[in-house]
Amino acid sequence: MTGRQEGIRSAARRQGRLRRLWALSTGRFGLIVVAVVALTALLSLFWTPFDPAHVDIDARWLPPGWPHLLGTDAAGRDILSLIIAGARTTVFVAVSSGVIATVIGIALAALGALTARWLRETVAVLVDILIAFPVLLVAMMLAAIWGGSLWVVVWSVGIGFGVSIARVTRPELRRVLHTEFVLAGRASGLTPAQNLRRHLLPNVAPVFFVQLSWAMAIAVLAEAGLSYLGLGAAVTDPSWGLLLKDLQQYLTVHPVAVLWPGLAITLTVLGLNLLGDGLREATDPTLARRRGRARSARTHQPELTA
Amino acid sequence: MSLQVRDLTVDIDGRRVVDGVSFDVPDGARMGLIGESGSGKSLTALAVLGLLPDGAEAGGSVRWDGRELVGMPDRELATLRGDEIGIVFQEPRTALNPIRTIGRQIGEAVRIHEHATRREAAERAVAEAARVHLPDPDRIVARYPHQLSGGQRQRAAIAMALACRPRLLIADEPTTALDVTIQAEVLELLRSLVSDAGMSLVFITHDLAVLSQIATHGVVLEHGRVVESAPVSTLLSAPASPVTQGLLRDATATLWHPAAPGGGDAG
Numbered sequence: 001m002t003g004r005q006e007g008i009r010s011a012a013r014r015q016g017r018l019r020r021l022w023a024l025s026t027g028r029f030g031l032i033v034v035a036v037v038a039l040t041a042l043l044s045l046f047w048t049p050f051d052p053a054h055v056d057i058d059a060r061w062l063p064p065g066w067p068h069l070l071g072t073d074a075a076g077r078d079i080l081s082l083i084i085a086g087a088r089t090t091v092f093v094a095v096s097s098g099v100i101a102t103v104i105g106i107a108l109a110a111l112g113a114l115t116a117r118w119l120r121e122t123v124a125v126l127v128d129i130l131i132a133f134p135v136l137l138v139a140m141m142l143a144a145i146w147g148g149s150l151w152v153v154v155w156s157v158g159i160g161f162g163v164s165i166a167r168v169t170r171p172e173l174r175r176v177l178h179t180e181f182v183l184a185g186r187a188s189g190l191t192p193a194q195n196l197r198r199h200l201l202p203n204v205a206p207v208f209f210v211q212l213s214w215a216m217a218i219a220v221l222a223e224a225g226l227s228y229l230g231l232g233a234a235v236t237d238p239s240w241g242l243l244l245k246d247l248q249q250y251l252t253v254h255p256v257a258v259l260w261p262g263l264a265i266t267l268t269v270l271g272l273n274l275l276g277d278g279l280r281e282a283t284d285p286t287l288a289r290r291r292g293r294a295r296s297a298r299t300h301q302p303e304l305t306a
Numbered sequence: 307m308s309l310q311v312r313d314l315t316v317d318i319d320g321r322r323v324v325d326g327v328s329f330d331v332p333d334g335a336r337m338g339l340i341g342e343s344g345s346g347k348s349l350t351a352l353a354v355l356g357l358l359p360d361g362a363e364a365g366g367s368v369r370w371d372g373r374e375l376v377g378m379p380d381r382e383l384a385t386l387r388g389d390e391i392g393i394v395f396q397e398p399r400t401a402l403n404p405i406r407t408i409g410r411q412i413g414e415a416v417r418i419h420e421h422a423t424r425r426e427a428a429e430r431a432v433a434e435a436a437r438v439h440l441p442d443p444d445r446i447v448a449r450y451p452h453q454l455s456g457g458q459r460q461r462a463a464i465a466m467a468l469a470c471r472p473r474l475l476i477a478d479e480p481t482t483a484l485d486v487t488i489q490a491e492v493l494e495l496l497r498s499l500v501s502d503a504g505m506s507l508v509f510i511t512h513d514l515a516v517l518s519q520i521a522t523h524g525v526v527l528e529h530g531r532v533v534e535s536a537p538v539s540t541l542l543s544a545p546a547s548p549v550t551q552g553l554l555r556d557a558t559a560t561l562w563h564p565a566a567p568g569g570g571d572a573g
Contacts, residue, residue, distance in 0.1 A: 183357060183401075185414070187355060188415040189415055189418045202405055284405065
């Protein structure tokens with residue numbers, strides 16, 4: 001076999017991983033939802049049906065219809081435009097907290113699993129202490145001290161979930177560290193850093209993905225919740241939480257309007273969680289391949305693997 | 307290129323588990339370390355490569371080609387591991403990374419020690435898979451460990467250890483986890499690979515019958531000490547120590563020779 005074929009094969013394998021993700025109904029749903037939200041956020045930078053900040057008192061509380069597809073709010077602002085613009089905030093919060101949580105989580109997990117005993121025990125205890133602080137409470141404390149802003153949300157969720165990623169990933173790293181294939185990797189001449197990159201991290205990835213997607217989902221919720229409480233986005237920022245807060249005051253009069261931001265938040269959180277689950281399943285060849293083989297076994301003669 | 311072990315000791319948390327083991331493996335020799343479980347044979351092997359677990363401390367002297375390995379910095383040892391000295395472990399189920407393909411794992415040492423590109427390593431992996439008689443080597447390199455049988459996994463592990471053509475192979479009970487027919491095939495494969503390449507071999511086992519099929523010289527360990535060191539034929543015909551006599555009585559492996567090496571383990 002030539003190297004080129006191998007190159008094609010490894011590309012196919014990567015595609016195969018995506019295809020496996022797509023083949024899972026949960027993974028497909030998550031992927032679509034997350035892609036739609038991300039594209040919407042991108043779109044809002046260039047275009048929204050109406051200016052989301054445009055107030056039109058004559059057009060207050062229009063029901064869903066043309067040209068205001070989802071109707072208007074108490075100030076006559078177009079709800080669809082507000083939701084499209086709010087996606088920007090959601091994506092910003094989810095991605096930034098995700099990045100912070102990843103950096104903190106992996107760093108703490110590595111420190112807690114791979115270093116000298118006194119250091120890793122100290123880190124483990126520290127993580128156990130930090131995990132006792134509820135993320136939303138910390139965010140509210142920070143907001144009370146420094147005033148509400150999106151950065152408060154991003155940092156509190158990022159740190160909070162960084163700690164919980166570390167909490168789950170650390171024992172997993174310890175477990176993988178003591179497997180024979182890591183020893184075999186060292187026996188092939190891998191340095192500790194190479195071993196970390198090639199054997200340890202890929203083997204903790206499934207657990208990590210689930211935690212990360214959960215962290216990003218919580219970040220979306222926390223942004224909505226804190227903005228709802230007035231501790232998150234500034235009133236001038238477009239935000240689903242703010243929109244929900246504005247609209248729910250009129251819940252008894254205009255019950256349909258409040259549905260839209262609520263639906264947007266729920267769908268996004270659900271999509272992120274399902275994407276995380278799908279990724280976990282798609283990155284584990286033992287889970288995905290078994291499924292594939294069972295399917296092929298019905299149609300083909302199974303291969304001989306005594 | 308010879309291995310010289312002198313007064314090797316291993317301490318775990320202050321307890322001495324290998325106590326003054328000495329033996330020589332001259333160039334091209336096939337040496338066996340034999341003893342019951344807990345006799346310190348695996349730790350001896352790990353100590354040679356500097357792969358002892360946390361909290362275990364090696365003492366004494368291990369000389370490889372005139373260089374002292376005990377106390378050598380890990381970075382320097384890493385350049386020897388897999389390149390000049392290879393090791394095969396007991397349990398093929400756990401010795402392979404479950405989420406990487408066989409081919410990438412076989413090619414790993416080649417990429418590290420010979421700075422091969424990904425493509426070159428992939429080509430080498432196919433060649434090495436063919437060398438250990440894995441069936442359909444072109445395709446098997448793209449498979450994951452759980453898709454292989456136990457015997458095929460052990461062949462893949464052997465291919466991993468031999469990919470860089472080491473001068474010494476340490477095999478730590480490589481056939482213990484396999485059933486008897488596969489055991490004989492893997493032994494046959496190991497023996498032909500070792501003698502074809504002129505490698506030295508340190509074979510670790512608790513089974514004197516297995517040892518008799520592959521090694522020419524045996525070192526018997528008990529409680530971390532050498533109790534007997536003699537040619538295998540002597541161990542079989544005139545065991546001097548009670549430990550060896552016990553091992554001879556308990557030797558279980560069937561003396562079974564496959565019709566032809568290769569083919570595969572399917573059956």
